[in-house]
Amino acid sequence: MASGVRLVVPCFDEADRLDVGAFRARLAQDPDLALTLVDDGSRDGTRAVLEELARDAGPRVEVVALPHNVGKGEAVRAGVLAALRSGAAYVGWWDADLATPFAEVARLRTTLEERPAAWLAMGARVQALGARIERRALRHYPGRFVAARVARMLRLPTYDTQCGAKLFRAEATPAGLFDAPFVTRWLFDVEVLARLERRHRDGEGPPPEDVVVEVPLLSWRDVPGSKVRPTDFFRALWGVRRIRRHYRLTRRRPR
Ligand SMILES: Nc1nc2c(ncn2[C@@H]2O[C@H](COP(=O)(O)OP(=O)(O)O)[C@@H](O)[C@H]2O)c(=O)[nH]1
Ligand SMILES: [Mg+2]
Known part of the structure; x- marks a missing residue:
């Protein structure tokens, strides 16, 4: 993925709101896009939703699961540190609600x-x-x-x-x-x-x-x-x- 984009998406209690179809469609349409989805200690089924998305997409989607809720900033920071290790040329952060x-x-x-x-x-x-x-x-x-x-x-x-x-x-x-x-x-x-x-x-x-x-x-x-x-x-x-x-x-x- 050295040429691509990897977006960090912080997610806290997003199980009901996350538009999984929109994420899947974009990944299919844009082979240059990769995602680092951060579950910030959600109390709902967010982690399972993110892991399913990752299972279907392969290495282009990684899940960082934080054990406790640390807030958007720290969740993004954890995701960015992981995303920088992935070798993507462009790294960013993007709200889960699109x-x-x-x-x-x-x-x-x-x-x-x-x-x-x-x-x-x-x-x-x-x-x-x-x-x-x-x-x-x-x-x-x-x-x-x-x-x-x-x-x-x-x-x-x-x-x-x-x-x-x-x-x-x-x-x-x-x-x-x-x-x-x-x-x-x-x-x-x-x-x-x-x-x-x-x-x-x-x-x-x-x-x-x-x-x-x-x-x-x-x-x-x-x-x-x-x-x-x-x-x-x-x-x-x-x-x-x-x-x-x-x-x-x-x-x-x-x-
Ligand atoms: N990590 C983390 N992310 C959060 C938290 N609250 C909201 N978010 C994420 O931050 C982004 C924006 O949240 P949202 O509630 O839509 O805020 P708004 O768009 O500023 O009104 C989404 O990706 C949320 O999942 C939180 O406590 N921790
Ligand atoms: Mg919002």
């Missing part, structure tokens, strides 16, 4: 192919004519508020760090980027950017804006069954604060 359709993988990949300096392509849910971005107002507005706080903290013009669709060039992965546990459960995407920023500050790598690209998606829909609750808005604000302190984002960047 809110971002598989068709967008190719657009993220093309962006990385066209921009050799880029390391990470992030899907961005930008509402615009010509795109179909279906978000609920109740998630959209608090989400935009958090997004603005994140961009301000990172001092980067990010639009949407929280979209569940990301793809990166495996060979360009900075050593150790995924080695340490994340300090937040849901804002780990922000932590990846904060880690890049910290490396740059320490003189160990390029600034994040040189290697990260946001790709406005053509299609995204809010899939029912989300485990995010309204109180998570406050948790997210607290998470932003935690990241600022943990990664010392108040320090000046080198010029």
Whole structure:
């Protein structure tokens, strides 16, 4: 699979929601695609569903089964470490509900192919004519508020760090980027950017804006069954604060 794409799909209690048919169809249609499905200590039949998918697909689908629920960030991190060992050229993470359709993988990949300096392509849910971005107002507005706080903290013009669709060039992965546990459960995407920023500050790598690209998606829909609750808005604000302190984002960047 040295040329292919391997997506890490974090799954927590997804037995009823996972569209197994859509996953099977995509694997059949796209021989370049491989999956690392992470069962994050689900309490329902998720693990059996994932293992059946893997049994039918052979080595292109691997299951990482975590014994306890550790949260999306840590589940993705475990999956990414496994996926990097697989030798895929592009590794990413993708929400199990397929809110971002598989068709967008190719657009993220093309962006990385066209921009050799880029390391990470992030899907961005930008509402615009010509795109179909279906978000609920109740998630959209608090989400935009958090997004603005994140961009301000990172001092980067990010639009949407929280979209569940990301793809990166495996060979360009900075050593150790995924080695340490994340300090937040849901804002780990922000932590990846904060880690890049910290490396740059320490003189160990390029600034994040040189290697990260946001790709406005053509299609995204809010899939029912989300485990995010309204109180998570406050948790997210607290998470932003935690990241600022943990990664010392108040320090000046080198010029
Ligand atoms: N590992 C892990 N993944 C989770 C957890 N909660 C949700 N997820 C996964 O994170 C992704 C997005 O979850 P979802 O509930 O749809 O969140 P939303 O799209 O942000 O509203 C899906 O792949 C879920 O299975 C959790 O506690 N642990
Ligand atoms: Mg979702």
